[in-house]
Amino acid sequence: xxxxxxxxxxxxxxxxxxxxxxxxxxxxxxxxxxxxxxxxxxxxxxxxxxxxxxxxxxxxxxxxxxxxxxxxxxxxxxxxxxxxxxxxxxxxxxxxxxxxxxxxxxxxxxxxxxxxxxxxxxxxxxxxxxxxxxxxxxxxxxxxxxxxxxxxxxxxxxxxxxxxxxxxxxxxxxxxxxxxxxxxxxxxxxxxxxxxxxxxxxxxxxxxxxx
Numbered sequence: 505x506x507x508x509x510x511x512x513x514x515x516x517x518x519x520x521x522x523x524x525x526x527x528x529x530x531x532x533x534x535x536x537x538x539x540x541x542x543x544x545x546x547x548x549x550x551x552x553x554x555x556x557x558x559x560x561x562x563x564x565x566x567x568x569x570x571x572x573x574x575x576x577x578x579x580x581x582x583x584x585x586x587x588x589x590x591x592x593x594x595x596x597x598x599x600x601x602x603x604x605x606x607x608x609x610x611x612x613x614x615x616x617x618x619x620x621x622x623x624x625x626x627x628x629x630x631x632x633x634x635x636x637x638x639x640x641x642x643x644x645x646x647x648x649x650x651x652x653x654x655x656x657x658x659x660x661x662x663x664x665x666x667x668x669x670x671x672x673x674x675x676x677x678x679x680x681x682x683x684x685x686x687x688x689x690x691x692x693x694x695x696x697x698x699x700x701x702x703x704x705x706x707x708x709x710x711x712x713x714x715x
Contacts, residue, residue, distance in 0.1 A: 512567050512582075513640060519560040519586065520633045523593055526553035530596050531626040533603055534691070538615050538622070542603065550600035557593040561586050576640075581708055585636060588701040592629060595697060599690045606687065608680045614670050618688070621663040625691050628656040632698045635705055647709045653702035660695040664688055 529549040536543045568582045577585070610618075631652045638646035667688045674681045 512564070512571070515560060515564045515567060516586070516640075517637070519557060519564065519589060520637060522553050522556045522560060523589055524630065524633055526550050526557065526593055526596050527626055527629045529553065530600060531622055533600065534622045535619070537603060537606060538610055538618055540609050542606065544604065547600045547604050551597055554593045554597035554600075557590060561590050576712055577708065584704070585639075585708075588704065589633075589636065591697060592632070592694065592701070595690070595694045599687075599694065602687055602690055606683060608677070608683070611671070611674070611684065614667050614684075617663055617667050617670075621660060621667065621688065621691055624656055624660045624663065625694055628653060628660070628695045628698045631656065632702060635702060639705065639709065643709050643712070647706060650702040650706040650709070653699040657695055657699040660692050664692040 526549075529546045533543055533546040533550065536546065564586050565583065568579050631649055635646050635649045638649065668685055671681050671685045671688070
């Protein structure tokens with residue numbers, strides 16, 4: 505059974521690496537947009553990584569349902585964990601596709617705050633991936649890290665409304681304002697989803713005996 509569990513952990517770790525690649529490519533894509541040098545190569549990388557995540561998710565689910573064992577968690581909880589991560593991957597692909605159709609030069613007066621939100625988004629997902637990895641071996645450290653997601657969400661929320669306040673006052677191009685505001689909201693949605701998932705993971709840590 506130890507060998508089978510290792511198979512499960514290996515697929516999980518591979519998924520986490522792929523998701524991190526996805527988020528780093530997305531971060532780079534937003535950064536280049538802010539500099540008015542959008543990189544379609546990076547955006548394609550995000551989409552490719554999300555598809556790779558889908559395949560890894562299928563392998564992961566196949567393993568847990570064939571083995572009927574998922575220690576230290578129940579099968580249902582393992583399923584929810586991989587789905588929670590996959591929801592983040594799906595959101596990242598959606599944002600990448602939004603960036604692909606963004607036709608405007610970026611507003612100069614929101615570049616600094618947008619960079620801040622972009623950095624928070626990446627740090628939030630890095631922290632979430634660390635929590636999922638630590639839950640295999642160290643509940644105590646994982647629990648502590650789940651609270652970081654709340655801090656990131658508060659910071660991201662402040663950044664979101666700072667940006668929207670500026671964008672909604674623009675009068676030069678209504679369509680540009682709407683699409684840019686949508687971009688900001690999609691970035692915040694990733695952070696909010698990660699925070700909600702961290703709450704669920706904290707519940708799992710409390711549910712199971714400490715390790």
